[in-house]
Amino acid sequence: MFYVEILGMIPEMAKAEVQALAELGRGGVLGSDYLLVYGRAENIDALSRLGLAHEYGILVGSFESIEDLIEYSEGVEWRKLISGTFAVRKERMLNCSYEVENIDKRVGAIINSQGLKVNLSKPDTIVRIYCGRKLWLGIRIREFKGKEFDARKADKRPFSRPIALPPRIARAMVNLTRATREVLDPFMGTGGMLIEAGLMGLKVYGIDIREDMVEGAKINLEYYGVKDYVVKVGDATRIREAFPGKTFEAIATDPPYGTSTTLPMDRDELYKRALESMYEVLEGYLSIAFPADFDAVEVAESIGFKVLERFYQRVHSSLSRYFYVMRV
Ligand SMILES: C[S@@+](CC[C@H](N)C(=O)[O-])C[C@H]1O[C@@H](n2cnc3c(N)ncnc32)[C@H](O)[C@@H]1O
Structure with a gap:
């Protein structure tokens, strides 16, 4: 599964762009939560062409409560997903409906307890948590800088x-x-x-x-x-x-x-x-x-x-x- 954080400028066009590129990777969009679009594709490299997006990555899971996200994170073998150092970055979208104050720190502590090193200023891997209608957990592949x-x-x-x-x-x-x-x-x-x-x-x-x-x-x-x-x-x-x-x-x-x-x-x-x-x-x-x-x-x-x-x-x-x- 992949996620894309799209730009808010022309959101329907941004979604359609994700769909077009997912099709090139033999897949498609499955849904969205405010500015987070998610889907499935055999090859997600085509998403590296995106224009109307902030970033894309691998979607690890989606959750309907903070407890579910924490419990799931405890069961993940993070070493398989993260190379080098890491940082957890959360994003509160406009429709965020959870109390996510410390969620990045809590997930960071879980990953750290598996022996992976935190580097907040220059991490090799960024773990993403998006808060919207649901909670979304992902690993960033690429950010599209303005x-x-x-x-x-x-x-x-x-x-x-x-x-x-x-x-x-x-x-x-x-x-x-x-x-x-x-x-x-x-x-x-x-x-x-x-x-x-x-x-x-x-x-x-x-x-x-x-x-x-x-x-x-x-x-x-x-x-x-x-x-x-x-x-x-x-x-x-x-x-x-x-x-x-x-x-x-x-x-x-x-x-x-x-x-x-x-x-x-x-x-x-x-x-x-x-x-x-x-x-x-x-x-x-x-x-x-x-x-x-x-x-x-x-x-x-x-x-x-x-x-x-x-x-x-x-x-x-x-x-x-x-x-x-x-x-x-
Ligand atoms: C809105 S601009 C395109 C801007 C372009 N996307 C860019 O990055 O600069 C439209 C262009 O169409 C050209 N143009 C006008 N009539 C044309 C025609 N009949 N055939 C080809 N080009 C034409 C104009 O000279 C102008 O450069």
Whole structure:
């Protein structure tokens, strides 16, 4: 069993991202308790790709009372789960319904009594206790530090434009495509989606109608160490012309939200034609963001897409959007 502590920003999208990656590991999500999502997968390494998460790990057990958790902890052979030194860290979620004041110390003492050494400042292994509707006991595998993502924010890229999505969201969008080999972004801009996909080891393809963006995206991809890319000038409404004869496992993209003053054609017309063009070259999933005042469901379904999910986000007073997951 695994657990993921998701971010609270767009929780339904974060859950869907966990589900997508669990599927890649031949498993799925079984449930959630506030911001803790848990499930089963044969291979949980795919979770190391997560974007909208604080951490993930192995779920040791869940309990409905403090006594049950303590009793269970006494029976665990901790040496099999912990290598090196350890620390127990508890998390009180907003819905925490237990008195957990000393629970970390009590579990720490049990583990310590089995001969394992505590190191509070730099432990090799972190034992986690989450308090929500239930009590959850786990071993952290990986924490996703904000700093790592911040280093790839729009204003930190060598070629910077204020048009890019936050890296954690771009990463989640790539993950929602369930890509295992390659991703295309036909509105790539500064390359945010491709940077995240490239860092996951996927081959990345991108086009943008503007030459300066293509040059800039190349600079950014190189800067973050992404080597396996093909980017060129191209029109998202004519993808086939940019990549003759090629189809793509997955597409993740964030089209411009601008008005007709900044676009060569009517915005809704651009979205429709781009969706048609993507449909022609796509083999699997499309993950795409649209402003909330564009109803993509009807347009996409009339083209042939199956719209699987959508997640709402209010960005600021004049911009709300939906993130869609579709399939051909
Ligand atoms: C919202 S931005 C994408 C931001 C991108 N995710 C990033 O990380 O920078 C949309 C991009 O679409 C490009 N664009 C607009 N119309 C296009 C078209 N018909 N074909 C391809 N790109 C287009 C714009 O030049 C812009 O760079």
